[in-house]
Amino acid sequence: MNQVNWKLQEVFYFPESFGVPTNAARIEVKPQVEFQQVKGVCSLYGIYHISAHVGFQPGECAHHGTSEWVSIEDLDMNGENGYFEYAVPLFVELPPTYVHGNVEPEIHLSDVNAFVTDENALKVEWNVTCTYELPEPQESSSVEVITAPANSTSEESPEVKENVDLPFFLRDLKDAYSVYEVK
Numbered sequence: 001m002n003q004v005n006w007k008l009q010e011v012f013y014f015p016e017s018f019g020v021p022t023n024a025a026r027i028e029v030k031p032q033v034e035f036q037q038v039k040g041v042c043s044l045y046g047i048y049h050i051s052a053h054v055g056f057q058p059g060e061c062a063h064h065g066t067s068e069w070v071s072i073e074d075l076d077m078n079g080e081n082g083y084f085e086y087a088v089p090l091f092v093e094l095p096p097t098y099v100h101g102n103v104e105p106e107i108h109l110s111d112v113n114a115f116v117t118d119e120n121a122l123k124v125e126w127n128v129t130c131t132y133e134l135p136e137p138q139e140s141s142s143v144e145v146i147t148a149p150a151n152s153t154s155e156e157s158p159e160v161k162e163n164v165d166l167p168f169f170l171r172d173l174k175d176a177y178s179v180y181e182v183k
Helices: none
Strands: 002-013 020-038 041-057 069-071 076-078 081-093 106-116 122-132 143-146 159-162
Touching: 002 041, 002 081, 020 081, 020 106, 020 122, 041 106, 041 122
Parallel strands: 002 069
Antiparallel strands: 002 122, 020 041, 041 081, 076 081, 106 122, 143 159
């Protein structure tokens, strides 16, 4: 199995009418993912579903958000606590060497953290691990041609050897091909 890791984050800000965010009482980030194979390309697609309970206190805060921040306009308020959900697109293209085996690739999340920033925004961070099977080593039936030494008196004829490693784009060719090694 092979693993690839990366870190993601989203920053949320809220309208002044809700007050100033004070804490992230409860945050959940869950991947909702499907495997697809289209035109020989394997990928995972779906969303990271974020659900958050955020504490607010009365007050006003000026937002100097950037275009990278997400504005949450609709919160379910219960006293000084608000709840919202948000979906972050998920798309992972697997390497070209990936061959779909018995186990589908998986996405796992860890270290989900949320905190209120100095700009009174809610920052949510999480680590992602994508696990997938490595391709089985393939035995190649390839040909290596070696010519006779230059001081030979007979007419040179190529010598053929089997089982030479080929570049991946030559392994599955259906037409005949030759590989010549120059010495």
